[in-house]
Amino acid sequence: MVNTLRTIPLFTVERLSIYLRTFRESLVEGMDFISSTEIGKRNDFTAAQVRKDLSCFGNFGIKGKGYNISELINTLETILGLDREWKVAIFGLGKLGGALASYKGLKNARFNVVAIFDVDPKKVDKTYKNIPVYHSDMLKKVVREKKIQIAIVAVPTDSAKATIQRILDAGIEGILNFTEARVPYPDEYIMKNINLAGELESISYYLIHSDR
Amino acid sequence: MVNTLRTIPLFTVERLSIYLRTFRESLVEGMDFISSTEIGKRNDFTAAQVRKDLSCFGNFGIKGKGYNISELINTLETILGLDREWKVAIFGLGKLGGALASYKGLKNARFNVVAIFDVDPKKVDKTYKNIPVYHSDMLKKVVREKKIQIAIVAVPTDSAKATIQRILDAGIEGILNFTEARVPYPDEYIMKNINLAGELESISYYLIHSDR
DNA sequence: TCCTGTGAAGTTCTTCACAGCC
DNA sequence: GGCTGTGAAGAACTTCACAGGA
Numbered sequence: 001m002v003n004t005l006r007t008i009p010l011f012t013v014e015r016l017s018i019y020l021r022t023f024r025e026s027l028v029e030g031m032d033f034i035s036s037t038e039i040g041k042r043n044d045f046t047a048a049q050v051r052k053d054l055s056c057f058g059n060f061g062i063k064g065k066g067y068n069i070s071e072l073i074n075t076l077e078t079i080l081g082l083d084r085e086w087k088v089a090i091f092g093l094g095k096l097g098g099a100l101a102s103y104k105g106l107k108n109a110r111f112n113v114v115a116i117f118d119v120d121p122k123k124v125d126k127t128y129k130n131i132p133v134y135h136s137d138m139l140k141k142v143v144r145e146k147k148i149q150i151a152i153v154a155v156p157t158d159s160a161k162a163t164i165q166r167i168l169d170a171g172i173e174g175i176l177n178f179t180e181a182r183v184p185y186p187d188e189y190i191m192k193n194i195n196l197a198g199e200l201e202s203i204s205y206y207l208i209h210s211d212r
Numbered sequence: 213m214v215n216t217l218r219t220i221p222l223f224t225v226e227r228l229s230i231y232l233r234t235f236r237e238s239l240v241e242g243m244d245f246i247s248s249t250e251i252g253k254r255n256d257f258t259a260a261q262v263r264k265d266l267s268c269f270g271n272f273g274i275k276g277k278g279y280n281i282s283e284l285i286n287t288l289e290t291i292l293g294l295d296r297e298w299k300v301a302i303f304g305l306g307k308l309g310g311a312l313a314s315y316k317g318l319k320n321a322r323f324n325v326v327a328i329f330d331v332d333p334k335k336v337d338k339t340y341k342n343i344p345v346y347h348s349d350m351l352k353k354v355v356r357e358k359k360i361q362i363a364i365v366a367v368p369t370d371s372a373k374a375t376i377q378r379i380l381d382a383g384i385e386g387i388l389n390f391t392e393a394r395v396p397y398p399d400e401y402i403m404k405n406i407n408l409a410g411e412l413e414s415i416s417y418y419l420i421h422s423d424r
Numbered sequence: 425t426c427c428t429g430t431g432a433a434g435t436t437c438t439t440c441a442c443a444g445c446c
Numbered sequence: 447g448g449c450t451g452t453g454a455a456g457a458a459c460t461t462c463a464c465a466g467g468a
Binding site for chain 3: 447448449450451452453455456457458459460461462464465466467
């Protein structure tokens with residue numbers, strides 16, 4: 001019984017890329033099939049969790065044998081939308097923005113960085129790693145012309161809120177936010193926040209509050 | 213009634229840094245008290261959620277008035293362990309490692325990067341932003357001497373697994389992992405994974421599978 | 425009147441446990 | 447014998463709704 005896509009647990013979605021990575025890894029190792037137990041072992045999930053997650057999208061497993069690795073790679077790529085190219089813009093060409101723009105993993109995964117935005121006159125109207133750098137004032141025009149679908153935000157804290165607001169206004173519906181700013185956004189948009197300080201703070205919390 | 217620290221929901225811990233940031237922000241705005249409703253509004257949480265989270269640690273609110281901002285900043289800093297200095301090492305001085313080493317937010321938040329590890333002879337035995345760069349072979353010795361407690365891993369994919377294993381072996385109990393590798397670790401350790409490709413993949417998923 | 429703190433209810437996610445198939 | 451798929455049970459988290467204090 002295939003779950004309708006509407007009711008996939010959020011947590012299942014977050015794990016799909018991990019499964020995909022595991023399948024790719026085991027393909028490289030020369031395996032043909034992999035069991036839910038083995039997938040779980042490699043990622044610290046229970047086998048039941050793995051089976052339940054994958055069963056949301058169809059009955060891919062073969063009883064007594066496991067999951068066909070190359071079949072599942074194709075399936076997961078389609079489910080995740082990696083069968084198409086996504087056009088990405090990076091906002092902020094500081095150290096982090098530059099690192100993200102240079103990151104090979106993006107292009108390999110079909111996330112194609114087609115524009116960088118910054119406000120520094122020394123940076124704009126040039127290219128960085130062959131990617132054109134525009135002044136942020138050009139945002140709406142460039143987004144429309146290049147059909148940009150995903151924004152990665154790596155601007156300084158003090159301009160973060162305004163930048164994100166302008167990205168929302170420009171109609172970019174997918175945002176990966178590396179800043180501390182939190183901005184309300186419409187339901188049909190999706191924003192994911194990565195906060196370095198926050199992650200370290202919760203590590204700090206756990207280091208203090210566990211028995212050791 | 214104060215919850216014992218043992219039973220704080222994991223999700224509550226993840227939100228504590230967000231509350232702390234909100235309190236700091238409202239202090240800068242000149243506020244003295246802030247209500248759970250306002251905290252929620254700024255972060256897209258329900259007011260009940262905010263109250264329940266904060267009530268895990270004590271009764272900080274004043275009925276009819278809200279939370280005393282400067283008191284809560286101190287309290288949250290103590291709860292999160294930000295009343296002490298943490299010694300951090302960065303593994304991998306590539307673009308991302310360099311960006312993280314330069315990031316001012318770390319030092320301000322009492323996460324002090326005291327060592328960088330890499331294997332490139334052109335980089336080791338020098339300093340980067342005044343931080344000494346060691347060859348990874350020196351890991352155990354440096355960790356012991358400098359009492360490093362937290363590792364940030366930003367090495368290339370192919371050496372990630374081995375690097376993380378060596379960090380675990382060296383006894384660093386807090387790890388922030390920017391690589392795709394997933395390595396099992398003992399219960400008393402804490403590892404948080406940040407996976408750029410994974411985040412973009414789930415954004416991709418949601419862009420496809422929402423009604424628009 | 426405003427806002428907190430919190431049991432109780434509701435929702436979402438995870439694990440169990442086993443029938444069924446290879 | 448090994449492994450999947452899945453209802454049912456259990457655990458974890460969130461929201462409701464209201465008593466009670468400032």
